[in-house]
Amino acid sequence: MESFLLSVHVLAGIVLVGPVTVATSLFTRYAPTADHPAADTSVRNVDTARLLHRITRGYGAMALVVPVVGLVLAMVQGRTTEIWVVVAMVLTAVAGALLALRIAPAQSEALSVPDDGSQLKRLSMLAGIFNLLWAVVVVLMIVRPGSDYS
Amino acid sequence: MTPQLKVLGALSLLELVSVVLLLGNLLTVHDQTVATALGPAHGAMYLAVAVTALLGRGLHTTTRVFALIPVLSGPLTMRQVRREARRR
Numbered sequence: 199m200e201s202f203l204l205s206v207h208v209l210a211g212i213v214l215v216g217p218v219t220v221a222t223s224l225f226t227r228y229a230p231t232a233d234h235p236a237a238d239t240s241v242r243n244v245d246t247a248r249l250l251h252r253i254t255r256g257y258g259a260m261a262l263v264v265p266v267v268g269l270v271l272a273m274v275q276g277r278t279t280e281i282w283v284v285v286a287m288v289l290t291a292v293a294g295a296l297l298a299l300r301i302a303p304a305q306s307e308a309l310s311v312p313d314d315g316s317q318l319k320r321l322s323m324l325a326g327i328f329n330l331l332w333a334v335v336v337v338l339m340i341v342r343p344g345s346d347y348s
Numbered sequence: 349m350t351p352q353l354k355v356l357g358a359l360s361l362l363e364l365v366s367v368v369l370l371l372g373n374l375l376t377v378h379d380q381t382v383a384t385a386l387g388p389a390h391g392a393m394y395l396a397v398a399v400t401a402l403l404g405r406g407l408h409t410t411t412r413v414f415a416l417i418p419v420l421s422g423p424l425t426m427r428q429v430r431r432e433a434r435r436r
Contacts, residue, residue, distance in 0.1 A: 214357035256417075265392075268397070269388060269389075269392055272388065273384070273388055276384075278384075278387070278388040278391075284391075287391070287395060288395060289393065291392075291395040291396060291398075291399045292399055292403075294399070295403040296399055296403060299352065299387060299400065299403045299404050299405060300403055300405070303405065
């Protein structure tokens with residue numbers, strides 16, 4: 199049971215969270231700006247940006263599996279009170295809310311109303327914070343500070 | 349009511365249910381297995397409500413602060429969601 203849950207948890211983390219980190223980072227590179235003509239698709243390409251937005255939303259929603267299975271796994275293993283699990287839960291919650299409530303709506307706005315690029319800069323920063331949060335969570339999962347068995 | 353407020357309302361209701369069950373268990377049978385399962389579930393619900401209120405767009409400061417209060421954030425947020433919906 200534990201091996202199965204751990205496999206699902208890790209696989210979903212790689213397959214579902216991975217694409218979201220790439221899509222959020224690349225979105226700002228392809229999203230349109232007002233000063234860039236839409237006809238010139240060599241650098242900025244609306245269709246590519248749309249696809250990246252779809253990946254962000256779709257894979258982001260499916261990625262909810264990762265924390266849910268992770269929490270069940272922690273319950274099964276009786277580790278829910280260990281500090282690294284608690285810290286990882288808080289960071290994951292912040293990252294998830296950042297994606298659903300800030301990054302995805304901002305991407306949708308950037309697609310419908312392109313500006314001079316300042317909203318893309320903000321979006322780029324948010325994507326960086328989002329990716330950094332995941333990196334910290336993964337390190338916590340490996341180092342497991344505060345546990346006596348790592 | 350915006351989708352964001354709907355989600356926040358649903359999450360706060362789930363949080364309220366989990367805290368009522370948790371306290372009910374504590375005051376009555378105090379079953380260890382139930383506490384072990386419900387505790388982390390309630391923690392996850394509390395976190396979900398807190399981050400949704402903190403990072404949600406266009407929410408009132410009161411809503412954000414109330415969502416952080418342990419035990420009471422469920423019912424307080426449910427009330428705030430109704431107020432936010434009326435304000436729009």
